[in-house]
Amino acid sequence: MSDTLLKVRDLKIGATVYPPGEKPHDIEIVHGVSFDLAPGKVLGLIGESGAGKSTIGLASMAYGRGGVEITGGEVWVNGRDIMKSSLGDVRNLRGGEVTYVSQSAAASFNPAKKIMDQVVEAAVEHKKFSRKEAEARARELFAKLGLPDPDNIGNRYPHQVSGGQLQRCMTALALCPEPDLVVFDEPTTALDVTTQIDVLMAIKEAIADTGVAALYITHDLAVVAQVSDDIMVLRMGDTVEYGNTDQIINNPQEEYTQALVSVRSIEHEEKQPTSEPVLSVDGITARYKGLNFDVLHNVNVELHPGQTLAVVGESGSGKSTLARVITGLLPPRDGEITFAGRKLSSDLAGRSREDLRELQMIYQMADVAMNPRQTVGTIIGRPLEFYFNMRGAEKHKRVVELLDEIELGEKFIDRYPAELSGGQKQRVCIARSLAAKPKMIICDEVTSALDPLVADGILKLLLDLQKIEDVAYLFITHDLATVRAISDSIAVMYQGRVVRYGPKSQVLSPPFDDYTDLLLSSVPEMHLGWLEEVVAHRKMESAGN
Amino acid sequence: MIKNIPLSALIGLIFTGAYFFVAIAAPLIAPYGMAEVVGDVWEPASSKHLLGTDNIGRDLLTRMIYGGRTTIFIAAAATLLSFLTGTSLGLLAAVLGGWADQALSRTVDLIMSIPSLILALVILAIVPVTVPILILVMGLLDATRPYRLSRSVAVDINVMDYVEAAKLRGEGRAWIIFREILPNALSPLVAEFGLRFIFMVLFISTLSFLGLGVQPPLADWGGIVKENKDGIVYGIGAALYPAVAIATLAISVNLVADWVLNRTTSLKGGRG
Incomplete structure (x- = not known):
């Protein structure tokens, strides 16, 4: 049994569902x-999401999340069928032979215990090492994973290290008991792209150095192409395609895999700025109540009618704050906003109904952006009623029109948000903002919570609607692939400042400033060896400096 | 939906329904007049007087039926009043925030820091005790609790994106409170309503027992305990019947409230 460590045969997993009604x-x-x-x-x-990838990952530890049950098939680890093993054997397996790295390290670490105590716990508990040996090994792993001050970082509490560092600590935790297999469940999904690249490299090197086998679960094909030998594409609990990485990326056989590989293939030609911008933001400086520093420093951007301005940056760069200032939720300390030729009141209360109607917003989390107790018809119909005084049949007709425009159709009119999928919810939110016939829509990370193919559909829809309704978008995102796909001009934000701003072709072509260069080079690309190239390129640069 | 009612809720519904029916139809059901003296003092149960007679020879069953009518009516009216004032102020405070919220919340804290029974006794000692005054005093004193609950629930809902979306649309305060926040805050409020109703029954019974509640010859459950308490020394159980009535009413109302809570927390019909 030396040639296969993990053998999964005909694995079937069931769950009990509680559909409403x-x-x-x-x-x-x-x-x-x-x-x-x-x-x-x-x-x-x-x-x-919903493909069953995490469920399969956990099944290789003979574990089913609440309500999930492994109903059939075999899982062999090191020559033993763990589905037939006793509970005690399974307990020895978990955390000893097979370990797990979860998506959110911040939620998985116990905030009340020091990192070292948690990293060595499994190794000591399984009697693989004495406490002293385990600590020595943990320090070695900290160093290998590129954590700062590896000798002492274990004495910190989880909240005292950054998100990327904590994710690496979790990898150390998984590797500490010298397991044969590590299950990585979306380990870099919650991180910024610039942090993701470091964690990814650390994980890849640690896997190579320790000779451990790994299951790497993710929704991002470009990421998985960098670390894995083989790839299995799953959809709705079925295997779509299974082969080595090179074949999957460069020569996908199945239509679905091809769609995944070629995702973000939207072609969008950059439009030339017109004479009169619909929105101009002039020297905005803003801070939140109770803070003694500014979150935005002297931000100047312009948006032209019927065009898209993408605001890009990592979390904490101030891009969502900019949206709050423009909508009037956060009055700025300095600067002014001109919208459709009028100066906008800095405060929401001072704006006319016309101002509000022409400036709409779409949120990141579509499920909390809709009242769960209102039907789709009410949600879309309310702006019609409110701004245009539409009632009865007239309103119903317009709601159906809008539902057709977002490719959902009339049958959705009586549904509640809970009865929609993620992509459908976001479409309803789009329809709600379109119902107001706005001049401009602020899109705050509207595709970040969605699967790539669904997100693609939303982006295409937004571009089509832009052509029909001639609406301008202020598109806030951290995803540069999205930016490339839809924008006409780009503003790159870093620590509350716009560090680069201009038409798309200009922003995305060299020479770059340092931050834009870092950001652009950190976006995973769908070809093998990309990770090594970037890291080598960076090492060369720092050696040159 | 009716066939999906669980057994506990069914029992609760039957008992609650029976109590409310008896309360409404009291003059039709009661065998004698409310204040009519029909027998000896503390007669034992017989076919003429199913529960016996009370301390001055009135039929105890009749007194219990009329007493239930008074108690349930006052408790229900006071609970409604307390929820109307408490919830609307609580939601308003959550939406307004800032100074308005501080002023309202600290006032409510001030009222809550004084035991409501003592406060009620003081107030009722200086104003004439009539049924409308009782409802007003009980309802307003108890409004602090729905206020606290609705405010804390609404503060969380108020920061949801859909409320922000409504504000950005330019919706007025009334729409935000009644159409966006209230439907989502209803579940805990319904559960609390059942509980507060029972506390109101206890409150009015306590007041009557102390002599500051419902005034004789009007019957109410607390009053019946007060009038017959001396009988316990002689082994007469007349004072215990109201206690049984209060206990069964409390349990059945809460069984119903639990069920309503279950149904309203899930959208489009509950799981039973």
Whole structure:
């Protein structure tokens, strides 16, 4: 059994669902998945949310999340069928032979205990090492993972290190008991792109150095292409395609895989700025109540009618704050905003109904942006009623028109938000803002919470609607692929300042300033060896300095 | 939906329904007049007087039925009043925030820091005790609790994106309170309503027992305990019947409230 470490055969996983208004019943969420993993190899599991990838990952530890049950198939680890093992054997397996790295390290670490105590716990508990040996090994791993001050970082509490560092600590935690297999469940998804690249490199090197095998679960094909030997593409609990990384990326056989590889293939030609901008932001400086520093420093941007301005930056760069200032939720300390030729009142209360109507907003989390107790018809119909005084049949007709425009159709009119999928919810939010016939819509990370293919659909819809309705978008995002796809001009923000601003072609072509260069080079690209190239390029640069 | 009612809720519904029916139809059901003296003092139960007679020879069953009518009516009216004032002020405070919220909340804290029974006794000692005054005093004193609950729930809802979206649309305060926040705050309020109603029953019974509640010859459950308490020394159980009535009413109302809570927390019909 030396050639396969993990052998999964015809794995079937079921769950009980509680649909509203119906009797609870059992469904199957993974329908017979099989794969092999040799020691020291990395298998990437990729798919959209609901594809069953995390469930399969956890099943390799013989674990099912609440309500989930492994209903059939075999899982062999090191030559033993763990589905038939006793609870005690499974307990030895978990945290000893097979370990787990979760998506949110911040939520997985116990905030009340020091990092070192948690990192060595499994190794000591499983009697693999004495406490002293385990601590020595942990320090070694900290150094290997590129954490600062590896000798002492273990004495800190989880909140005293950054998100990227904590994710690396979690990797150290998983590697500490010298497992044979590590399950990585979206380990870099919650991180900024510039942080993600460091964590990714650290994980890749640690895997290579320790010779551990890994299951790498993610929704981002470009990321998984960098770390894995084989890739399995999953969809709705079925294997779509399974092959080595080179074949999947460069020669995908299945239509679905091809769609995943070619995602963000939207072509959008840059429009020339017109004479009169619809929105101009002049020297905005803003801070939140109770803070003694400014979150925005002298921000100047312009948006032309029917065009898209993308505001890009990492979390904390002030891009959402800019949206709050423009909408009037946060009056700025200095500067002014001109919208459609009028000076906007800095405060929401001072704006006319016309101002409010022409400036709409779409949110990141569509499910909290809609009142869960209102139907789709009410949600879309309210702006019609409120701004245009539409009632009865007239309103109904317009709501149906809007539903058709967002490609949902009349049958959705009586549904509640809870009965919609993520992409459908975001479409309803788009319809709600379009109902007001706005001149401009602020889109705050509207695709970040969605699967790539669904996000693609939303972006296409937004571009189509822009052509029809001639509406301008202020598009806030951290995702540079999205920016490339839809923008006419770009503002790059860093620590509350606009560090680069101009038409798309100009912003995305060299010479770059340092930050834009870092940001652009950190976006994972869909070809093998990209990670090494970037890291080598950076090392060369720093050696040159 | 009716066939999905769980057994506990069904029991609760039957008992609550029975109590309210008896309360409304009291003059039709009661075998004798409310203040009519029909027998000896503390007669034991017989076919003529199913529960016996009270301390001055009135039929105890009749007194219980009329007493239930008074108690349930006053408690229900006071609970409604307390929820109307408390919830609207609480939601308003959550939406307004800032100084208005501080002023309202600290005033409510001030009222809550004085035991409401003592405050009620002081107030009722200086004003004439009539039924409308009782409802007013009880309802307003108890409004602090729905205020606290609705405010704390609404503060959380007020920062949701859909409320922000409504504000950005330019909606007025009334729409935000009644159409965006209230429907989402209803579940805990419904549960609290059942609980507060029972506390109101206890409150009015306590006041009557102390002599500052419902005034004789009007019957109410607390008053019946007061009138018959001396009988316990002689082994007469007349004072215990109101206690049984209060306990069964309390349990059944809460069974119903639990069920309503279950149904309203999930959208489009609950899981039973």
